[in-house]
Amino acid sequence: MVSKVISYATLGIDGVKVVVEVDSSRGLPSVAIVGLPDSAVKESKERVRAAVVNSGFPFPLRKIVVNLAPADLRKEGTVYDLPIALGILASSGILSGEKLGNYIIAGELGLGGELHPVKGVLPAAVLVKELSLKGLIIPEDNVEEALLIEGIDVIPVKSLKEAVNFLNGEVEIEPAKGSSLPSNPSYSVDMADVVGQFQAKRALEIAAAGRHNVFMVGPPGSGKTMLARRLPTIMPPMSLEEVIETSRVYSVAGLTSEVPVVQRPFRAPHSTSSDAAIIGGGNAVKPGEVSLAHNGVLFMDEFPEFKRSVLEALRQPLEDRVVTVSRASGSYTFPADFLLVAASNPCPCGFYGFSDGKNYCRCSPVQIKRYQAKLSGPIMDRIDLKVSVPAVKPEEFKDSKSEPSERIRERVIKAYEIQKRRFKGLRISFNGQMGRRVIKKFCKLDFEAEELLNRAVSSLGLSARAYDRVLKVARTIADLESSDLISFHHIAEALSYREV
Ligand SMILES: Nc1ncnc2c1ncn2[C@@H]1O[C@H](COP(=O)(O)OP(=O)(O)O)[C@@H](O)[C@H]1O
Ligand SMILES: [Mg+2]
Structure with a gap:
């Protein structure tokens, strides 16, 4: 008998329907998984066998073939554990197949039959809607992200046994209820924390308002990192559409605990990061930092220290606001619309042009020239705002008054609205584009x-x-x-x- 369970794969941040077909026939007891599974999927049969038995079900002593269709789409990860287990139980008559066709089902099984979260549930929730299905059956820890999509039944399950009982109609599970998103997320930092630095703050206000990339140069300790960290706090709150889109990236990346993403992301990858870490890719194609910063800020501290190949690869997302990664298995597109904040010392020692009376630049002219040469070229052409950030003088720390983020944000929001009207019907939304x-x-x-x-x-x-x-x-x-x-x-x- 052949049973069918609906599940999904992800392509970029989109969900794609995958049907898990299970055939059990007489023959030497065995399990084979076909349909372009990766190694995690292949190992699934060991987890599934243990989970089935430890949940108190008999494991059929038959020849079992699991086909993941369409066969030409690469299947990755542990998403299919639960669908495969359910398919096996359905093919041997333990599970009634009646309700199976209504849900997209996913979940990683532990050996005891308990369920662990999987990647890409949010794109799967979108897919439920597109396919006009009833809902999702997923591990409890994935519920939060699925709730971002309204109008579908999100059925949280703790274990294989619970999923079987639900599908057999032996227990009722109430669909999880939608979480309401905070309309104005609070940040733990604020622009008011930064003493002085009026020019840099003003540059960040302009950057936030028109989506202009920024470059800050200054000596160590002058507050560049501090300022950059506070840039999301002066940007308008994310729209629901933005929350969903950014959350889809985090869902696919497996950063389930950070979903839903309601604060504008702030990503600060280290300068030694690989191309794949920044741009995306790798063997199992994953979104990179440029996509994790989608609708937020990508902060690249010590900008000249990044690999040349990384800086070059940044051009495409800066230009197109998406990244496309090509693989033999297909090409993947991830959104990558971020505000770039690059920061740098003026020279290797950090004090060229910024001597404070105690520290003087000790670099040779050749060293300075070589350092600054890295700061030229095509990426710099994409940076509209360049600002110098000298150290704040000690006396400025006394009775300093700084404007809070909220007030700056109000001005930024006004400028957003003007641009929204201006660019209506065009393919851009901001002056910086x-x-x-x-x-x-x-x-x-x-x-x-x-x-x-x-x-x-x-x-x-x-x-x-x-x-x-x-x-x-x-x-x-x-x-x-x-x-x-x-x-x-x-x-x-x-x-x-x-x-x-
Ligand atoms: N303008 C400022 N207002 C308040 N604190 C500051 C300021 N500039 C620097 N600091 C303090 O110095 C620390 C180092 O600043 P940081 O942002 O890391 O400097 P940079 O990134 O330029 O090397 C900050 O954590 C903060 O405590
Ligand atoms: Mg710093």
Whole structure:
């Protein structure tokens, strides 16, 4: 007899239907799994056998073939333990197959029959809706993420036995109830914690408002990391759509405990990270840091220390806001729309141009040149705001007053709304994403602004790209003042973020 259980695989952040077919026939007792399983799936049969027996069910002494269809799609991980166990029990008549067709089922089995969480449940929940099925049967620890999708029954189960009893109609399990998302998540840090650094904070406000990438240069200990960490706190709260999209990335990455992601992500990978860790990929294709930072901030401290290959590979997501990883098994697309904050010392010792009277730069001109050479090129072209972050003087720490994140965020939200109206119907949403033609259309300068910019072009020798960056930043500065026209002081400020 052939039984069928519905489960899923993930492609990027999308769920794809997988049918677990189990045939049991007379013959030498054995279990074979076919249909492009990886090694974790192959090992499934040992876990399944133990779980079935230890849950008090007889393991059929028959020749069992498990087929994961479609056969040309690679199956990874431990998702299929529960579907395979249920399929075996259904094929031997212990489980009635009646309800099986209504649910997508997934879960990793322990040897005692208990269930452990699996990756990709949120994409599976989306798939339930697309296929017009009734719901999901999943391990309890995956429930939170599945609840992000409304209108489906999420049935949490603790063990194989409980799943069998539910499907046989012997016990009722209430579908889990939706969790309400906080509309304004609270952060444990705040911009008000940062003393002084008005220029850097202002640059971050502009960055948050127009989604401009930022580069901070300063000596060690000047507060670059502290500032970057607080950037998510001045960005608008995530929309439900953003929460779901970012959560899908975390679900696929197996970071179940962080789902739902309601705070804008802040990711700070170390400079020794591999290409796969940053961009995504690896043998079992996983989202990288650029995708884990989706809708949030990617902080790359000690930017020149990152591998050249990493810096080069960053170009594609910065350009396209998605990453595409190609494998023999297919190509995978992950979202990667992040705000890049890069930080660096000015030189290897950290004090070139930032001497504080006690520390002086000890690097040779060659060392300085080599260090700074790493900071040129195509990535720098994608960074609109460059700001220097000198150390705060001790006297500034006395009776300092700083604006809280909430107030800055209110201005940022206003600028977001202006941009939403501006870019309606276009494929971009923020000033930082404008290309040549769009810049021409939306950046109207008054006479003095035009004159200033022309003078800057001739005296500073601005390249075409640098010119565009100044206009984009000036657009955001004007938006923060709800000004339609770009004026002199908007261009003047934008020019100040040109170089460090
Ligand atoms: N402007 C500031 N306001 C308050 N604390 C600061 C400031 N700058 C530095 N600090 C303190 O110094 C520590 C080191 O700062 P950090 O952000 O790590 O510097 P950097 O990343 O530039 O090396 C911070 O954790 C904080 O305690
Ligand atoms: Mg730091």
